[in-house]
Amino acid sequence: MSEPGLACCTPLTGTPMSAEQAEQVAPLLKALADPVRLRLVSLIAASAGGEACVCDLNDAFDLTQATISHHLKVLHSAGLLDRDKRGVWVFYAVRPEAMTAVATLFDTTGRTTLALTPA
Amino acid sequence: MSEPGLACCTPLTGTPMSAEQAEQVAPLLKALADPVRLRLVSLIAASAGGEACVCDLNDAFDLTQATISHHLKVLHSAGLLDRDKRGVWVFYAVRPEAMTAVATLFDTTGRTTLALTPA
DNA sequence: TCAGGACATCGACGGACGTCGATGTCTGAA
Protein backbone atom coordinates (compact mmCIF):
# COMPACT_ATOMS: atom_id res chain seq x y z
CA MET A 1 0.00 0.00 0.00
CA SER A 2 3.01 2.29 0.54
CA GLU A 3 5.95 0.32 -0.85
CA PRO A 4 8.36 2.03 -3.21
CA GLY A 5 8.03 1.14 -6.88
CA LEU A 6 10.47 -1.39 -8.29
CA ALA A 7 11.58 -2.60 -11.69
CA CYS A 8 8.85 -4.36 -13.68
CA CYS A 9 8.42 -6.25 -16.05
CA THR A 10 10.32 -8.66 -18.25
CA PRO A 11 8.35 -10.95 -20.54
CA LEU A 12 6.80 -13.99 -18.91
CA THR A 13 8.11 -16.19 -21.69
CA GLY A 14 11.83 -16.68 -22.39
CA THR A 15 13.68 -16.79 -19.11
CA PRO A 16 12.20 -18.16 -15.86
CA MET A 17 10.85 -15.49 -13.53
CA SER A 18 12.54 -15.03 -10.15
CA ALA A 19 10.52 -15.29 -6.97
CA GLU A 20 11.16 -11.62 -6.16
CA GLN A 21 10.03 -10.54 -9.60
CA ALA A 22 6.87 -12.62 -9.28
CA GLU A 23 6.11 -11.04 -5.92
CA GLN A 24 6.35 -7.60 -7.52
CA VAL A 25 4.25 -8.35 -10.57
CA ALA A 26 1.47 -10.35 -8.94
CA PRO A 27 -0.09 -7.36 -7.11
CA LEU A 28 -0.39 -5.55 -10.44
CA LEU A 29 -2.35 -8.42 -11.94
CA LYS A 30 -4.30 -8.93 -8.74
CA ALA A 31 -5.48 -5.35 -8.95
CA LEU A 32 -6.75 -6.01 -12.46
CA ALA A 33 -8.20 -9.44 -11.73
CA ASP A 34 -11.65 -8.17 -10.80
CA PRO A 35 -14.57 -7.54 -13.17
CA VAL A 36 -15.46 -4.20 -11.60
CA ARG A 37 -11.90 -2.91 -11.63
CA LEU A 38 -11.45 -4.13 -15.19
CA ARG A 39 -14.47 -2.11 -16.25
CA LEU A 40 -13.29 0.89 -14.24
CA VAL A 41 -9.93 0.93 -16.02
CA SER A 42 -11.64 0.43 -19.36
CA LEU A 43 -14.17 3.19 -18.68
CA ILE A 44 -11.47 5.64 -17.60
CA ALA A 45 -9.21 4.80 -20.54
CA ALA A 46 -12.08 5.25 -22.98
CA SER A 47 -13.22 8.56 -21.50
CA ALA A 48 -12.51 11.91 -23.09
CA GLY A 49 -9.04 13.10 -22.14
CA GLY A 50 -8.20 9.66 -20.77
CA GLU A 51 -9.63 10.56 -17.40
CA ALA A 52 -12.97 10.26 -15.60
CA CYS A 53 -14.70 11.83 -12.60
CA VAL A 54 -15.65 9.53 -9.73
CA CYS A 55 -19.18 10.91 -9.87
CA ASP A 56 -19.57 9.55 -13.41
CA LEU A 57 -17.99 6.22 -12.53
CA ASN A 58 -20.41 5.73 -9.65
CA ASP A 59 -23.35 5.97 -12.03
CA ALA A 60 -21.97 3.23 -14.27
CA PHE A 61 -22.28 0.51 -11.63
CA ASP A 62 -24.97 -0.94 -9.38
CA LEU A 63 -22.62 -0.66 -6.44
CA THR A 64 -22.25 1.58 -3.42
CA GLN A 65 -20.11 4.70 -3.64
CA ALA A 66 -17.98 3.18 -0.88
CA THR A 67 -17.31 0.11 -2.98
CA ILE A 68 -16.34 2.10 -6.09
CA SER A 69 -14.08 4.27 -3.94
CA HIS A 70 -12.46 1.11 -2.58
CA HIS A 71 -11.79 -0.31 -6.04
CA LEU A 72 -10.32 2.98 -7.23
CA LYS A 73 -8.04 3.00 -4.22
CA VAL A 74 -6.82 -0.52 -5.03
CA LEU A 75 -6.06 0.49 -8.61
CA HIS A 76 -4.36 3.68 -7.48
CA SER A 77 -2.28 1.90 -4.84
CA ALA A 78 -1.13 -0.61 -7.44
CA GLY A 79 0.13 2.26 -9.56
CA LEU A 80 -2.38 1.71 -12.34
CA LEU A 81 -4.32 4.96 -11.91
CA ASP A 82 -3.36 8.58 -11.36
CA ARG A 83 -5.46 10.66 -8.97
CA ASP A 84 -6.21 14.37 -9.42
CA LYS A 85 -8.51 16.35 -7.16
CA ARG A 86 -10.04 19.46 -8.73
CA GLY A 87 -12.29 21.35 -6.37
CA VAL A 88 -15.03 19.04 -5.22
CA TRP A 89 -14.40 16.41 -7.87
CA VAL A 90 -11.71 13.74 -8.15
CA PHE A 91 -10.47 12.57 -11.53
CA TYR A 92 -8.71 9.29 -12.18
CA ALA A 93 -6.52 8.61 -15.21
CA VAL A 94 -4.84 5.45 -16.47
CA ARG A 95 -1.05 5.52 -16.17
CA PRO A 96 0.30 4.56 -19.59
CA GLU A 97 3.54 3.22 -18.06
CA ALA A 98 1.50 0.80 -15.98
CA MET A 99 -0.38 -0.54 -18.98
CA THR A 100 2.87 -0.83 -20.92
CA ALA A 101 4.50 -2.67 -18.04
CA VAL A 102 1.73 -5.24 -17.94
CA ALA A 103 1.71 -5.51 -21.72
CA THR A 104 5.43 -6.23 -21.64
CA LEU A 105 4.73 -9.21 -19.39
CA PHE A 106 2.80 -10.94 -22.13
CA ASP A 107 4.86 -9.69 -25.02
CA THR A 108 6.35 -12.62 -26.95
CA THR A 109 8.69 -10.56 -29.08
CA GLY A 110 10.22 -7.68 -27.10
CA ARG A 111 12.66 -7.91 -24.21
CA THR A 112 12.10 -4.47 -22.69
CA THR A 113 12.37 -3.84 -18.96
CA LEU A 114 10.19 -1.08 -17.59
CA ALA A 115 9.92 0.73 -14.28
CA LEU A 116 6.63 1.38 -12.51
CA THR A 117 6.24 3.66 -9.51
CA PRO A 118 2.96 3.20 -7.56
CA ALA A 119 1.10 6.00 -5.80
CA MET B 1 -14.39 -24.94 -13.76
CA SER B 2 -16.23 -26.51 -16.69
CA GLU B 3 -17.73 -23.57 -18.56
CA PRO B 4 -17.46 -23.45 -22.33
CA GLY B 5 -14.91 -21.03 -23.74
CA LEU B 6 -16.16 -17.66 -24.93
CA ALA B 7 -14.85 -14.80 -27.00
CA CYS B 8 -11.91 -12.99 -25.42
CA CYS B 9 -10.37 -10.34 -25.58
CA THR B 10 -10.66 -6.88 -27.01
CA PRO B 11 -8.16 -4.24 -25.85
CA LEU B 12 -8.84 -2.69 -22.48
CA THR B 13 -8.28 0.77 -23.90
CA GLY B 14 -10.46 2.26 -26.62
CA THR B 15 -14.06 1.24 -26.03
CA PRO B 16 -15.55 0.62 -22.55
CA MET B 17 -15.69 -3.02 -21.57
CA SER B 18 -19.09 -4.65 -21.06
CA ALA B 19 -19.94 -6.29 -17.75
CA GLU B 20 -20.20 -9.70 -19.44
CA GLN B 21 -16.82 -9.29 -21.09
CA ALA B 22 -15.26 -8.29 -17.78
CA GLU B 23 -16.72 -11.36 -16.09
CA GLN B 24 -15.09 -13.55 -18.74
CA VAL B 25 -11.67 -11.92 -18.67
CA ALA B 26 -11.29 -11.51 -14.91
CA PRO B 27 -10.85 -15.25 -14.20
CA LEU B 28 -7.98 -15.34 -16.68
CA LEU B 29 -6.16 -12.57 -14.85
CA LYS B 30 -7.13 -14.01 -11.48
CA ALA B 31 -5.43 -17.25 -12.45
CA LEU B 32 -2.25 -15.31 -13.22
CA ALA B 33 -2.46 -12.98 -10.22
CA ASP B 34 -0.42 -15.19 -7.92
CA PRO B 35 3.36 -15.24 -7.52
CA VAL B 36 3.60 -19.02 -7.57
CA ARG B 37 1.39 -19.41 -10.65
CA LEU B 38 3.28 -16.62 -12.38
CA ARG B 39 6.53 -18.49 -11.83
CA LEU B 40 4.96 -21.76 -12.89
CA VAL B 41 3.84 -20.31 -16.22
CA SER B 42 7.22 -18.68 -16.69
CA LEU B 43 9.08 -21.88 -15.84
CA ILE B 44 6.97 -23.95 -18.21
CA ALA B 45 7.25 -21.42 -21.03
CA ALA B 46 11.02 -21.26 -20.63
CA SER B 47 11.45 -25.03 -20.54
CA ALA B 48 12.75 -27.05 -23.46
CA GLY B 49 9.91 -27.81 -25.87
CA GLY B 50 7.69 -25.29 -24.09
CA GLU B 51 6.55 -27.92 -21.63
CA ALA B 52 7.58 -29.17 -18.20
CA CYS B 53 7.04 -32.25 -16.05
CA VAL B 54 5.26 -31.79 -12.72
CA CYS B 55 8.09 -33.64 -11.00
CA ASP B 56 10.53 -30.91 -12.09
CA LEU B 57 8.14 -28.11 -11.15
CA ASN B 58 7.74 -29.50 -7.64
CA ASP B 59 11.49 -29.23 -7.06
CA ALA B 60 11.51 -25.54 -8.00
CA PHE B 61 9.34 -24.47 -5.06
CA ASP B 62 9.38 -24.77 -1.29
CA LEU B 63 5.78 -25.91 -1.39
CA THR B 64 3.90 -29.16 -0.98
CA GLN B 65 3.19 -31.31 -4.00
CA ALA B 66 -0.49 -30.85 -3.23
CA THR B 67 -0.14 -27.09 -3.47
CA ILE B 68 1.71 -27.19 -6.79
CA SER B 69 -0.90 -29.57 -8.12
CA HIS B 70 -3.60 -27.16 -7.02
CA HIS B 71 -1.98 -24.20 -8.78
CA LEU B 72 -1.50 -26.20 -11.97
CA LYS B 73 -5.16 -27.13 -11.87
CA VAL B 74 -6.16 -23.49 -11.53
CA LEU B 75 -4.03 -22.54 -14.53
CA HIS B 76 -5.34 -25.48 -16.54
CA SER B 77 -8.96 -24.75 -15.68
CA ALA B 78 -8.50 -21.15 -16.78
CA GLY B 79 -7.32 -22.39 -20.16
CA LEU B 80 -3.78 -21.14 -19.73
CA LEU B 81 -2.06 -24.54 -19.66
CA ASP B 82 -2.39 -27.73 -21.66
CA ARG B 83 -2.12 -31.05 -19.85
CA ASP B 84 -0.53 -34.18 -21.29
CA LYS B 85 -0.07 -37.42 -19.35
CA ARG B 86 2.71 -39.68 -20.59
CA GLY B 87 3.05 -42.85 -18.62
CA VAL B 88 3.68 -41.96 -15.03
CA TRP B 89 4.52 -38.33 -15.70
CA VAL B 90 2.29 -35.36 -16.48
CA PHE B 91 3.50 -32.54 -18.70
CA TYR B 92 2.05 -29.05 -18.76
CA ALA B 93 2.50 -26.62 -21.65
CA VAL B 94 1.53 -22.98 -22.06
CA ARG B 95 -1.29 -22.38 -24.52
CA PRO B 96 -0.09 -19.72 -26.95
CA GLU B 97 -3.66 -18.60 -27.70
CA ALA B 98 -4.16 -17.88 -24.03
CA MET B 99 -1.07 -15.73 -23.76
CA THR B 100 -2.03 -13.93 -26.96
CA ALA B 101 -5.53 -13.33 -25.64
CA VAL B 102 -4.20 -11.71 -22.47
CA ALA B 103 -1.63 -9.74 -24.44
CA THR B 104 -4.41 -8.40 -26.63
CA LEU B 105 -6.10 -7.02 -23.52
CA PHE B 106 -3.22 -4.65 -22.92
CA ASP B 107 -2.41 -3.97 -26.53
CA THR B 108 -2.71 -0.27 -27.25
CA THR B 109 -2.44 -0.56 -31.03
CA GLY B 110 -4.25 -3.64 -32.32
CA ARG B 111 -7.99 -4.31 -32.30
CA THR B 112 -7.93 -8.07 -32.64
CA THR B 113 -10.58 -10.28 -31.04
CA LEU B 114 -9.46 -13.74 -30.01
CA ALA B 115 -11.19 -16.89 -28.80
CA LEU B 116 -10.00 -18.92 -25.84
CA THR B 117 -11.30 -22.36 -24.92
CA PRO B 118 -10.50 -23.46 -21.35
CA ALA B 119 -9.82 -27.04 -20.32
C1' DT C 1 0.11 -60.12 -8.53
C1' DC C 2 2.15 -56.83 -5.78
C1' DA C 3 4.88 -52.80 -4.27
C1' DG C 4 6.34 -48.20 -5.06
C1' DG C 5 6.29 -43.82 -7.20
C1' DA C 6 3.79 -39.77 -9.63
C1' DC C 7 0.10 -37.05 -9.39
C1' DA C 8 -4.78 -35.70 -8.04
C1' DT C 9 -8.28 -35.06 -4.59
C1' DC C 10 -10.20 -34.23 0.03
C1' DG C 11 -11.05 -31.74 4.28
C1' DA C 12 -9.52 -28.25 7.26
C1' DC C 13 -7.48 -24.00 8.72
C1' DG C 14 -6.15 -18.98 8.72
C1' DG C 15 -5.99 -14.96 6.16
C1' DA C 16 -7.35 -11.99 2.37
C1' DC C 17 -11.11 -10.03 -0.48
C1' DG C 18 -15.63 -7.68 -2.06
C1' DT C 19 -19.44 -5.43 -0.34
C1' DC C 20 -22.18 -2.74 2.65
C1' DG C 21 -24.09 1.09 5.93
C1' DA C 22 -22.44 4.64 8.74
C1' DT C 23 -19.43 8.25 9.51
C1' DG C 24 -15.60 11.50 8.67
C1' DT C 25 -13.26 15.20 5.76
C1' DC C 26 -12.95 18.68 2.57
C1' DT C 27 -14.78 22.16 -0.79
C1' DG C 28 -17.75 25.73 -2.75
C1' DA C 29 -21.87 28.39 -2.34
C1' DA C 30 -25.33 30.87 0.20
Added chain:
DNA sequence: TTCAGACATCGACGTCCGTCGATGTCCTGA
Protein backbone atom coordinates in the same frame (compact mmCIF):
# COMPACT_ATOMS: atom_id res chain seq x y z
C1' DT D 1 -20.44 30.99 9.33
C1' DT D 2 -23.25 27.40 7.90
C1' DC D 3 -24.85 23.89 4.87
C1' DA D 4 -24.96 20.50 1.18
C1' DG D 5 -22.59 17.66 -1.82
C1' DA D 6 -18.38 14.71 -3.34
C1' DC D 7 -15.41 11.49 -1.90
C1' DA D 8 -12.65 8.73 1.59
C1' DT D 9 -12.46 5.91 5.61
C1' DC D 10 -14.14 2.70 9.16
C1' DG D 11 -15.96 -1.56 11.02
C1' DA D 12 -18.41 -5.62 10.06
C1' DC D 13 -20.01 -9.53 7.49
C1' DG D 14 -19.86 -13.58 4.36
C1' DT D 15 -17.14 -15.67 0.92
C1' DC D 16 -13.15 -17.03 -1.56
C1' DC D 17 -8.19 -18.32 -1.67
C1' DG D 18 -3.51 -20.47 -0.56
C1' DT D 19 -1.58 -23.95 2.03
C1' DC D 20 -1.18 -28.18 4.39
C1' DG D 21 -1.35 -33.40 5.80
C1' DA D 22 -3.73 -37.42 4.62
C1' DT D 23 -5.60 -40.28 1.32
C1' DG D 24 -7.01 -41.94 -3.27
C1' DT D 25 -5.94 -43.28 -8.21
C1' DC D 26 -3.21 -44.75 -11.88
C1' DC D 27 0.93 -46.56 -14.07
C1' DT D 28 5.22 -49.31 -14.18
C1' DG D 29 8.53 -52.74 -13.07
C1' DA D 30 9.69 -56.82 -10.53
